[in-house]
Amino acid sequence: GQSLEQPSEVTAVEGAIVQINCTYQTSGFYGLSWYQQHDGGAPTFLSYNALDGLEETGRFSSFLSRSDSYGYLLLQELQMKDSASYFCAVREGYSSASKIIFGSGTRLSIRP
């Protein structure tokens, strides 16, 4: 079957670093994406990895290991506004119009 596993909840302190893990099992794999969703809002794109290694975008970084079917999102210098749900997603086809499978999300709570 197809599945993406990520922790349901993570708590961290403002200013700290937090890592959200994602393992996947899908019929096809052409990239791992991360999305952020605030309560009541729509998901917004954060990052994308098609090849192994680390991608850095400001305070956020994302890592992929295709041999381990594993990736993570790293958030640094946490701010209160980072409190949200974070979803990993796998694109199953080469075209960007392919089917995308989402994980169930990790709710990040940040304490002052």
Place this chain on the structure above:
Amino acid sequence: DGGITQSPKYLFRKEGQNVTLSCEQNLNHDAMYWYRQDPGQGLRLIYYSQIVNDFQKGDIAEGYSVSREKKESFPLTVTSAQKNPTAFYLCASTSAGAGGPREQFFGPGTRLTVL
């Protein structure tokens, strides 16, 4: 400004009634998607369309129907056959192309409540 619009934001319907959710995009994107999100859960794919006049079932298509008569529009009908339709519905789009853009753009969502 380019983007995706969904209307209405909140929708109430009586059990047994069909209801159609609107999704319009002016991003000139080829592919459009419909997702369902239940409280505290992830996004589950209902239907997606890679091109006009063509669409494919996602993981939870039963009780739903779609059409793609125009590139800009991808309406979703929630039929009376859907056993538990109360949920948050999200429409998304992306441009097509081999190895192309990685990002899905989402509309603001429609929160459907069936009474």
